Amino acid sequence: MGRKGIAAVLTALALLLAxxxxxxxxxxxxYEYVVGVSQSNLIEPMQIAVHDQMQTHAREYPDLRLVFADxxxxxxxxxxxxxxxxxxxxxxxxxxxxxxxxxGEALAEARKKVPVIVxxxxxxxxxxxxxxxxxxxxxxxxxxxxxxxxLGADGGTVLEISGQQGSLRAQQISAxxxxxxxxxxxxRLLGTLDGEWLRDTAERxxxxxxxxxxxxxxxxxxxDAMAYGAWRAAQDFRVDNIRFFGVGGQxxxxxxxxxxGILTSTFYCxxxxxxxxxxxxxxxxxxxDAPRELVFEPVYYAGAGKK
Numbered sequence: 097m098g099r100k101g102i103a104a105v106l107t108a109l110a111l112l113l114a115x116x117x118x119x120x121x122x123x124x125x126x127y128e129y130v131v132g133v134s135q136s137n138l139i140e141p142m143q144i145a146v147h148d149q150m151q152t153h154a155r156e157y158p159d160l161r162l163v164f165a166d167x168x169x170x171x172x173x174x175x176x177x178x179x180x181x182x183x184x185x186x187x188x189x190x191x192x193x194x195x196x197x198x199x200g201e202a203l204a205e206a207r208k209k210v211p212v213i214v215x216x217x218x219x220x221x222x223x224x225x226x227x228x229x230x231x232x233x234x235x236x237x238x239x240x241x242x243x244x245x246x247l248g249a250d251g252g253t254v255l256e257i258s259g260q261q262g263s264l265r266a267q268q269i270s271a272x273x274x275x276x277x278x279x280x281x282x283x284r285l286l287g288t289l290d291g292e293w294l295r296d297t298a299e300r301x302x303x304x305x306x307x308x309x310x311x312x313x314x315x316x317x318x319x320d321a322m323a324y325g326a327w328r329a330a331q332d333f334r335v336d337n338i339r340f341f342g343v344g345g346q347x348x349x350x351x352x353x354x355x356x357g358i359l360t361s362t363f364y365c366x367x368x369x370x371x372x373x374x375x376x377x378x379x380x381x382x383x384x385d386a387p388r389e390l391v392f393e394p395v396y397y398a399g400a401g402k403k
Contacts, residue, residue, distance in 0.1 A: 132181030196264030232268035240276025251282025299325035320350035
């Protein structure tokens with residue numbers, strides 16, 4: 097069974113427990129705390145990494161149980177997931193939002209009962225107790241600077257592949273990237289494709305772009321998976337003079353692709369999975385000085401020993 101199937105089984109099991117118990121809360125035999133995790137999807141590679149890293153880190157806390165829900169990219173379903181997790185007597189919620197705008201009502205309801213940690217991508221409004229994630233504007237800004245440095249004084253052309261455009265994270269990365277390029281008029285942005293955070297979508301839309309116009313000198317994608325998908329499209333079309341920049345920098349994806357010469361570089365972005373688990377337990381145990389935000393700076397990676 098794949099990761100998505102495992103998450104679905106866990107969620108279904110939790111729902112079954114609630115149904116069998118009627119209006120009673122599910123028993124926490126062997127666990128002092130239950131943390132509900134509402135993920136935007138379990139298809140996107142970064143979200144799979146978040147799921148796996150949380151599972152691994154949670155093993156350090158024998159009194160903690162995680163219950164996952166997969167919104168499969170649907171914000172309405174995620175709102176329902178949040179309500180169901182609270183109904184299952186979760187003590188705290190960790191939410192990786194589908195987009196920035198659609199969870200306000202569900203989170204406002206949830207926060208009346210349990211603390212909420214938003215992980216990875218910010219939301220509009222203030223219906224959360226803590227945000228953990230990267231400085232997405234800075235990710236985009238530094239990426240724009242690196243692309244401009246690579247193209248040099250003569251400049252060149254860039255194609256951007258964004259994450260799902262309703263995502264505040266994608267909007268912030270794009271804003272930072274545009275801010276950096278605004279200072280370098282010799283670098284021209286040809287356009288932005290919506291890769292939806294998915295490798296296959298980025299590959300398909302990159303192929304469409306190559307069919308319609310001349311290739312850019314550089315492709316900048318908001319995730320390493322999308323950058324890899326764009327590279328695959330270029331390989332299929334035998335276009336070998338494009339350089340690819342990604343974001344993520346995970347050991348088994350972005351860094352490997354940089355080391356193998358597929359990507360020119362990536363920015364490592366801490367998923368915050370371990371920190372979310374740690375802070376969830378601190379909050380549940382009564383810590384009073386939890387920060388409103390825990391923001392990670394991006395770390396540039398262009399290969400072993402390169403800066």
